[in-house]
Amino acid sequence: MKSPYRSLFIHNSLDGLREGLSHFSGPSRVALLLALAPGDPLHVIDPQQLLNGHEPRLEELYCSTAGWKTPHPALACLRSGDIIPAPDPGLTGLLAFGGQSSSAFFQMWFTEQHPDLCSPGPTLRWLEHAAGQLAQDTAISGTLRNSTSAFVLQSYAFHAVRDYIVDQRNYTLGPDTQLRVYPTLDAILGISCTREEGAWPCGRLAFVEPSMLCRMSFMAGFPRMEQPVLRNLRHCRKFLQAVECAPRTLISDGRSIVGISCDALPPGTIIADYQGRHGFLLLDDEVICSFEEGVFHSTNRRANLVQFEEALLESGLTEDHQLNLMRIVSHIVRHARERKHGCTLAVDLRAVPRNLAGQTLQTPLDLRCEDHLRLATSLSKIDGALHISGTGELHNFACLLDGRTVPGENRARGARFNSALRFTAANDDMIVIVVSSDRPVSIIQRGIELTARCEWSPLPGFAPQPPVLEDWLRG
Incomplete structure (x- = not known):
């Protein structure tokens, strides 16, 4: 060295x-x-x-x-x-x-x-x-x-995804396969960026090993000479409309679209699940990665609520109430992120919830009820916070959160974030979850953002001599 x-x-x-x-x-x-x-x-x-x-x-x-x-x-x-x-x-x-x-x-x-x-x-x-x-x-x-x-x-991102798919298909089917993975991934990303009459693609497109197509039954099959070739992305995007919001799947052999099926897919099938501006890449039942704007990402696009879960564990609430609150908050946050609208959830850990300035309900909504939860999800679009008690009931909506100026405010984060910092600094027994319209989720308690991350220091511009493991262990 x-x-x-x-x-x-x-x-x-x-x-x-x-x-x-x-x-x-x-x-x-x-x-x-x-x-x-x-x-x-x-x-x-x-x-x-x-x-x-x-x-x-x-x-x-x-x-x-x-x-x-x-x-x-x-x-x-x-x-x-x-x-x-x-x-x-x-x-x-x-x-x-x-x-x-x-x-x-x-x-x-x-x-x-x-x-x-x-x-x-x-x-x-x-x-x-x-x-x-x-x-x-x-x-x-x-x-x-x-x-x-x-x-x-x-x-190497594109190649890493391809290498993993090839390895897994080799384990399942053996090395002698006809479906080429690189053109398949190119087509998946190309279709994901192709809009039809202004709409982003939705539906499932499955790439089946050609030798296994004979095992499938098709609702609609296309003659070989009339099958849309995969190179024509716009033509394939039009055909994807036939499986939007339906249990049907568009089937390809890696070269062209061969038909539409509701049948179970054979092993080793690569699936593109388009969900608008983003989608997921699957191999059989395993979600490998997501994609957006023609680029693969490792994220499952779910909100990271680990800090909220840890705060609930320290709250003294019963296990049932903790599980209910996790389910309620996860549902509302996921909906807000998918619809790309901001919202604020104020979770009150007190035995008797405080009074907040906002629209009061005559009778609190029990959010364990699916109908009430769907209503609360819609109410989250209205400016202001949802006031949720520790027992999982919605007491107010469109609530105003205020407080005195505190350290850590950031004008770049917007009004929701800074109002939550001020409010939780003055109310220790409140946890506020802020969802921004561009999808970041912040969990705030006692005037501190629990989800904040320190910036990693950049690598130095020179290559220092690395220490031996024994010296490194001794510090």
Whole structure:
């Protein structure tokens, strides 16, 4: 690790991987454990402290035991860039991939497992590709590949999704398949950006292995010479209207649209579930990722209400009331995000709810009732907050939240957010959930945004010498 060239390309690869994952999954960090040759100590490359808090597990795996130091019997026969995978270290909240190679003896890559991740598969394929790139870089001397790996890893999202689908279909169907995944994904993203009379696409389009089409029954089939070819995105977009808001599915063999079916789909089927401006990519029943504006993302597009759940656990409410409030809040927040309108929910934890300035109801609505919950969801569109008690009843709507100026206000966040900060600062037993019209969700209690995230410090512009694991553990 004393070579400046090697330190530089490792630093560039780490930065490129972090940038790519941040676009795919939101702000992300990356870390690496690396020993370039047998007998070398394990170095820690963790510029953004991703591994902090995992020291006991790392010490147990890589200091107390020497299993990782034992060369694999097939190591000498490996081609440059090939990896023999090592067991996942199992660090909580982290995804990891690593192994041994002929040019880089041992490496283990880490990144965050975001709570809204559809599937860890594409991210793991991304880490696997990073390991392969590092193995190739270390096998080549000179500066030929100095920044190549960084650029490759930064723009690997599309390929990571494809690699994961190919791997899973190989497990299910075997390697001899006819459906080409790259053109399929190109068509899915192309159709997602194609509007028909101003409307975004809705409905399901399934890509079935051609050899399995004979197992399906079709409501409507098209003669081969008249099937819309997949290259004609606008024509395929028109046909998608036949399955909008219906249990029917448009069927393709990867080259053209072959028909419409309500039948169960065979294994290994790639499904695009269009839901307007966004959609989801599935392989059989597994949601792999979402897509929007022609780009794949790892998010499942559900609001992250973990902080609200934790606040309820500390509130002293009964378990039944906590579960009811989670269900009620999740329903209203999800509806507001889908319809892209802002709303505010003020959850009152007091035994006797306070009086808030707003539209009062003669009889509180029990939101455990589905009809009442749907009504409350509609009332959330009206300016002002919904006042919900700890027992799950709606007491007021269109409520005004006010208070004195507090630290942490941000004019860039709008009136809802700042009013909630002021109000909760003066009322400790209130939790306010603010949904912005552009989909971010903020959970505020005691004048503090519980969902706030610290900005990660950027990577330094130089490649510092990484510490040995034992020195890093001692701090």
